[in-house]
Structure formats: structure tokens, C-alpha cells
Amino acid sequence: MTLRILFWTVALGVAIAVAQTTDGETAGRMNDKQGAPLPGVRITITNGDQSREAITDSDGGFVLRSVTMGTYRVVAELAGFIPTSGEITLSSSSPRVFLAWSLEVGCLNEDIRVILGARKAAPLVDAILHIRLASADGPVLMSDRPECAGRVLQEYSVQILGSAPGRGQTSPGRRQVFMSARDARLDPGQEYLALLWPDGQTTDDLVLPIVGGLVASPGTRELNGKRVHDALTVLGNWAKERQR
Numbered sequence: 001m002t003l004r005i006l007f008w009t010v011a012l013g014v015a016i017a018v019a020q021t022t023d024g025e026t027a028g029r030m031n032d033k034q035g036a037p038l039p040g041v042r043i044t045i046t047n048g049d050q051s052r053e054a055i056t057d058s059d060g061g062f063v064l065r066s067v068t069m070g071t072y073r074v075v076a077e078l079a080g081f082i083p084t085s086g087e088i089t090l091s092s093s094s095p096r097v098f099l100a101w102s103l104e105v106g107c108l109n110e111d112i113r114v115i116l117g118a119r120k121a122a123p124l125v126d127a128i129l130h131i132r133l134a135s136a137d138g139p140v141l142m143s144d145r146p147e148c149a150g151r152v153l154q155e156y157s158v159q160i161l162g163s164a165p166g167r168g169q170t171s172p173g174r175r176q177v178f179m180s181a182r183d184a185r186l187d188p189g190q191e192y193l194a195l196l197w198p199d200g201q202t203t204d205d206l207v208l209p210i211v212g213g214l215v216a217s218p219g220t221r222e223l224n225g226k227r228v229h230d231a232l233t234v235l236g237n238w239a240k241e242r243q244r
Helices: 002-019 228-240
Strands: 024-032 042-047 050-055 061-067 070-077 084-090 096-103 127-142 151-163 173-180 191-196 207-211
Touching: 024 042, 024 070, 024 084, 042 061, 050 061, 070 096, 084 096, 127 173, 127 228, 151 228, 191 228
Parallel strands: 024 096
Antiparallel strands: 024 061, 042 050, 042 070, 070 084, 127 151, 127 191, 151 173, 191 207
16 A cells, blocks of 8 residues: 555656646747738737746747746737737647737727837837937827727927938938827937837837937946947847847
8 A cells, every 4th residue: 555655646746747847838920911920029828827928029930938838828919909819738748839820900009018128129120210309299190090090199300310230211311200198208409219110100118318429228228328329239239139
């Protein structure tokens, strides 16, 4: 009897150890309905108290390694798209899962806000610019589709002074920048480093003030205190990185 109990105790311990291994992997690629890759999609996998996140890269891909075996709820979210969710199971017989999801365009929701920070956003944005604010042009209503109500954004006219290597317009000129009304307002005459999405939108975590020729952004420690040219070089290098 004692040996039998010992055997089942050992067997149970082995089973628990196998169930708790972290050799699982969840990867995938997020596209829109036309098959174009979607960068910046936030992928969240949840199992009870366990939660892991990843952001898709410029090719729409992501990977989460060393995931504990088990069943997870997966949610994919990107501003302007309808969130998509599903369930996956990682086991010793199927330790890897690849998700190929297509997200459908939805109405922009002012409450949806994805904060990436300069480093994570650099490979994804359309342009990384050194700008001087020319004027604050007031609120505008922007909508992604005619059937959507849209949302109010603050419109700014900016002068382009430079850009990160290979990231955006290099010749001086003007363009419009749009920010949510909840974000910090930009000051006319002030210079900034700005990371912009293709439609010119940005958020306050992607607009870094410049004071006396130096970046003044304590929240972005790698760039804080750097000269503008040096900071643009760093941002250009970040833009070449692929998130792992």
C-alpha cells in the first residue's frame, strides 16, 4: 500500500510538472481584410491570473515564447478596428500555436488608446520628424468611414526641420499633425521630435519636446538630454529593429 501511494504521488508530481512547463509558444500575423499587414496590434493572452502581451511588428507579426501550457483567451486590439478574440490550448503534444487573423475596420473610438512609447513605435510609424509648431488650428472632426460618427482632434500646422534617417520627409516643408484633445497641447514656436502615423495622427507619448537644442523627455531616458541630431539617429536605429 505504501509503495502504491508513493508511486501515485510521484506520478502526480510528474504530471503537475509537465502541466506547468513553459515551453509553449504563441505566434501569428495580423492582417486587415485586404491582406495587408497590421502593425501596432496589441495581442493579449490570458489564463486565470496569468497574462502576457505583445505588439505586432511592421509585418503584422508577433511571438510570445516560454508560455506555460494551458488554455488561453486571446484578444487582438487596434484603434480603428473591431477587436478580435479566440481561445487556444497549448499542450505537450501541441506546444505551438500560430494565429493568422484578419481584423475588420471599425469606427474610431475615442476611448481606445494604445500607448507604445517611442522605442516600440519607431519601427511602426510612417515618419519620425524634427518639427517646429507653426500654429494651432483648432479642433476638427475626423472619421475613418462615412458611416462612423468620428471624433474631435486638435489640428496643428508644423514646419519640418529634419527627420530620422530613412523615416519621413527629409526636405523642409509643412504638414498637418493631429492629436486627441486629451493629449498635451503643443505650443507655437516650440520644437519637438514627433513620431507620426500615416494620417498624421500622434499621441503625447510620441511627441518629445526640445529645449535649447536638447530633447527634454525624462520619460524616454535613452533620448532625454540628447542633441536633436543624435536623438534622430537613435530613433532611426530603433526604426530598423524588429520586435522579438
